[in-house]
Amino acid sequence: MVQTSLFGVSTTDYTYNxxxxxxxxxxxxxxxxxxxxxxxxxxxLTKSETYLNNNLTEKxxxxxxxxxxxxxxxxxxxxxxxxxxxxxxxxxxxxxxTKxxxxxxVNQANLVSTxxxxxxxxxxxxxxxxxxxxxxxxxxxxxxxxxxxKNIAGNSRILNAVLATSTGIAGNIYNVLQVTKSQSGLPNxxxxxxxxxxxxxxxxxxxxxxxxxxxNTVIDYTY
Numbered sequence: 640m641v642q643t644s645l646f647g648v649s650t651t652d653y654t655y656n657x658x659x660x661x662x663x664x665x666x667x668x669x670x671x672x673x674x675x676x677x678x679x680x681x682x683x684l685t686k687s688e689t690y691l692n693n694n695l696t697e698k699x700x701x702x703x704x705x706x707x708x709x710x711x712x713x714x715x716x717x718x719x720x721x722x723x724x725x726x727x728x729x730x731x732x733x734x735x736x737t738k739x740x741x742x743x744x745v746n747q748a749n750l751v752s753t754x755x756x757x758x759x760x761x762x763x764x765x766x767x768x769x770x771x772x773x774x775x776x777x778x779x780x781x782x783x784x785x786x787x788x789k790n791i792a793g794n795s796r797i798l799n800a801v802l803a804t805s806t807g808i809a810g811n812i813y814n815v816l817q818v819t820k821s822q823s824g825l826p827n828x829x830x831x832x833x834x835x836x837x838x839x840x841x842x843x844x845x846x847x848x849x850x851x852x853x854x855n856t857v858i859d860y861t862y
Contacts, residue, residue, distance in 0.1 A: 640653070640858060640859070640860055640861075641720075641858065641859045641861075642856060642857070642858045642859075643856065643857045643858075643859075644854065644856040644857075645852075645854040645856075647667065647668040647739050647796065647801075648667075648668060648669075649662050649665065649666065649667045649668070649672060650665065650666045650667075651664070651665050652664045655682050655791075657723065657792075658681055658790055658791055658792050659670060659677070659682075659791070659792045659793070660675070660677050660792075660793075661677060661679070662674055662676055662787060662790055663675040663677075671691065671692070671717050672691075673689050673690055673691040673696065674689070674690050674691075675687050675688070675690075676688050676690070677687045677793075679792060679793060681684075682792040682793065683701070683703055683707060683792075683793060684701055684792070684793030684798070684835050685700070685701050685702075685703075686699065686700055686701065687699045688699070690774065695717055696716070696717055697714070697715065697716050697717065698714075698715045698717075699713065699714050699715075700712070700713040700715075701798075704807070708727075708729060708797065709727050709795070709797045709798055710726065711724065711725065711726050711727065712724070712725040712727075712798075712801055712802070713725075713747065715744050717744065720743060720744055721741070721742070721743060721744070722741070722742050722743055722744050722745070722746075722747045723739065723740070723741055723742075723747060724739070724740045724742070724747035725738065725739050725740075725801055726738050726740075727797065733757075733758065734755055734756060734757050734758070735753065735755075735756050735797065735800065736753065736755050736756075737753070737756065737800075737801055738750060738752075738753050738754075739751050739752045739753075739754070739755045745758060751770060752768050752769060752770040753768070753769050753770075754765045754766055754767065754768045754769075756800045758796060758800070760781075760812075760813075761796050761811055761812050762779065762781055762796060762799075762811055762812060762813060763779050763796065763799060763800045764778070764779055765777065765778050765779070766800070773822065774822070774823070775820055775821070775822050776820070776821050776822075777818055777819065777820050778817075778818070778819045778821075779815055779818055780815070780816045780817045781810060781812055781813035781815055781816055782785045782814050782816055782834065783813060784813060784814055784834065784836055784840040784841070784842065785812075785813075785814075785839065785840045785841045785842075786811060786812055786813055786814050787841060787842060787860055787862075789811065789812050789813075794811060795811065796811045796812075799811045803808060805845075814832065814834055814842055814845070815832055816831070816832055816834075817829055817830065817831050817832070818830045820850075827848050827849035828851060830848070830849050830850055831848045832845055832846065832847055832848075833845070833846045833848070833849075834846075837862075841860070841862065842860055843859065843860055843861075844857065844858070844860070845857070845858040845860075846858075
């Protein structure tokens with residue numbers, strides 16, 4: 640996966656064992672960007688560790704309930720000595736509520752935001768985030784084609800919702816077409832995505848047109 644943006648060119652090469660990602664090797668503008676090693680328990684992704692020049696720089700830990708539902712996600716950054724924790728609660732109406740806490744490598748107890756996430760057709764449809772007194776609503780629309788990672792073990796609508804970002808690989812089954820964010824008193828901001836597909840309906844190129852920038856980001860996929 641090659642991403643070309645205002646900041647240069649970054650490349651990620653993925654290595655698999657069956658349908659499980661084992662490693663992701665990254666380069667940024669020709670220099671090493673590190674290697675991510677993935678760990679699974681069965682088909683559940685439980686850990687990823689990022690190394691740069693053989694030094695551990697980041698670790699992500701995922702915890703599940705007895706019925707295999709994601710209940711917490713911890714992201715530790717060793718170079719900054721910071722940590723983030725996201726807890727996941729499942730609501731009776733089918734939505735989930737996540738709470739994000741910041742802290743250090745040992746404790747993450749400073750609540751920074753709460754999100755209520757709704758789903759449609761296996762994908763995140765709306766995400767309502769409250770941080771302090773500010774509420775932001777994000778609305779997602781998708782194509783009906785194949786997401787590059789749809790068949791990868793550990794990929795799930797809950798994990799994608801918890802990590803929801805406006806990147807070219809957003810989505811679980813399909814590919815995102817638009818992400819519209821709205822806040823009271825501000826105009827809506829929409830990030831748009833255009834995809835070029837191969838004969839099997841998988842994207843070979845994604846172009847992100849951000850709402851507040853004249854610089855597009857292009858992502859090329861090789862299978």
